[in-house]
Amino acid sequence: xxxxxxxxxxxxxxxxxxxxxxxxxxxxxxxxxxxxxxxxxxxxxxxxxxxxxxxxxxxxxxxxxxxxxxxxxxxxxxxxxxxxxxxxxxxxxxxxxxxxxxxxxxxxxxxxxxxxxxxxxxxxxxxxxxxxxxxxxxxxxxxxxxxxxxxxxxxxxxxxxxxxxxxxxxxxxxxxxxxxxxxxxxxxxxxxxxxxxxxxxxxxxxxxxxxxxxxxxxxxxxxxxxxxxxxxxxxxxxxxxxxxxxxxxxxxxxxxxxxxxxxxxxxxxxxxxxxxxxxxxxxxxxxxxxxxxxxxxxxxxxxxxxxxxxxxxxxxxxxxxxxxxxxxxxxxxxxxxxxxxxxxxx
Ligand code: SAH
Numbered sequence: 023x024x025x026x027x028x029x030x031x032x033x034x035x036x037x038x039x040x041x042x043x044x045x046x047x048x049x050x051x052x053x054x055x056x057x058x059x060x061x062x063x064x065x066x067x068x069x070x071x072x073x074x075x076x077x078x079x080x081x082x083x084x085x086x087x088x089x090x091x092x093x094x095x096x097x098x099x100x101x102x103x104x105x106x107x108x109x110x111x112x113x114x115x116x117x118x119x120x121x122x123x124x125x126x127x128x129x130x131x132x133x134x135x136x137x138x139x140x141x142x143x144x145x146x147x148x149x150x151x152x153x154x155x156x157x158x159x160x161x162x163x164x165x166x167x168x169x170x171x172x173x174x175x176x177x178x179x180x181x182x183x184x185x186x187x188x189x190x191x192x193x194x195x196x197x198x199x200x201x202x203x204x205x206x207x208x209x210x211x212x213x214x215x216x217x218x219x220x221x222x223x224x225x226x227x228x229x230x231x232x233x234x235x236x237x238x239x240x241x242x243x244x245x246x247x248x249x250x251x252x253x254x255x256x257x258x259x260x261x262x263x264x265x266x267x268x269x270x271x272x273x274x275x276x277x278x279x280x281x282x283x284x285x286x287x288x289x290x291x292x293x294x295x296x297x298x299x300x301x302x303x304x305x306x307x308x309x310x311x312x313x314x315x316x317x318x319x320x321x322x323x324x325x326x327x328x329x330x331x332x333x334x335x336x337x338x339x340x341x342x343x344x345x346x347x348x349x350x351x352x353x354x355x356x357x358x359x360x361x362x363x364x365x366x367x368x
Contacts, residue, residue: 132184
């Protein structure tokens with residue numbers, strides 16, 4: 023009989039497994055810490071469990087991690103990109119970005135993407151499948167002890183491959199594990215979920231009570247331009263998306279980040295800047311302008327630095343926080359919108 027992967031259980035399922043066998047609850051806490059805080063890859067290494075318990079569990083369970091097939095390091099800024107091969111041959115990428123006193127880890131939620139935004143290489147891959155919760159958490163575990171030992175503040179952003187709100191149940195389960203004090207003990211305000219604009223998903227995410235931060239990829243100030251750039255996501259009107267984002271911010275008392283990919287001659291005009299400012303004026307928002315990162319075959323261009331600065335300056339008087347995200351790791355295709363993978367052959 024094939025053994026089951028202990029990390030495929032949610033933490034409540036793990037607790038039930040232990041208590042249903044008549045074992046004391048502290049055994050659950052010990053195992054959870056080994057699995058997620060210490061990140062061990064075998065039951066044999068859980069040295070504070072009795073040998074008989076390790077054997078009992080070992081007859082049914084094993085621990086499988088995701089394998090890092092490739093790690094690339096940017097010569098420009100030290101960003102690292104990891105390629106994880108999944109058990110069915112599919113693959114996803116995650117990106118670790120160092121900054122002065124913190125680390126940001128950008129995670130994927132789908133292989134490919136359910137959406138079709140024309141500027142994004144993941145969108146151009148098409149949709150392959152949703153990741154399971156253990157495949158989401160599994161992107162952090164091999165790095166977790168390394169990061170934690172650096173004692174840097176770590177933020178997680180769901181801005182890798184996929185549309186997180188189209189894989190909401192797995193996303194929520196993964197976040198609950200990551201936020202559990204026995205596991206990674208991250209608070210919700212260190213996790214950001216970015217969506218291209220899944221209206222029902224924004225509401226459902228709010229209802230989970232997780233309290234994670236929200237980012238909304240607006241990317242346009244008119245319905246026409248949005249429909250051209252993000253045909254599927256643009257089915258929801260801008261006004262409704264912004265209302266949902268506002269609702270989310272008010273519920274959790276933290277600003278929603280509005281992402282705006284800046285594309286030359288498409289959404290970078292003076293009028294766009296003024297409209298963007300007007301749309302967001304006085305609202306609970308931060309604006310994050312992302313100069314377009316080129317990808318093959320899109321036919322799109324990035325504005326030059328001066329145009330980016332001018333755009334940001336025009337928006338700024340209307341919104342208290344406007345930042346420009348000069349993407350990291352462009353030399354290893356790790357920047358926003360550059361992640362894509364192929365299936366293993368053979
Ligand atoms: N599907 C979610 C999560 C992906 S986040 C979402 O759309 O929000 C990826 C972010 O990078 C989004 O804000 C997206 O608009 C932006 N992006 C995608 N392709 C890009 C590119 N080529 N250059 C710059 N930003 C890009």
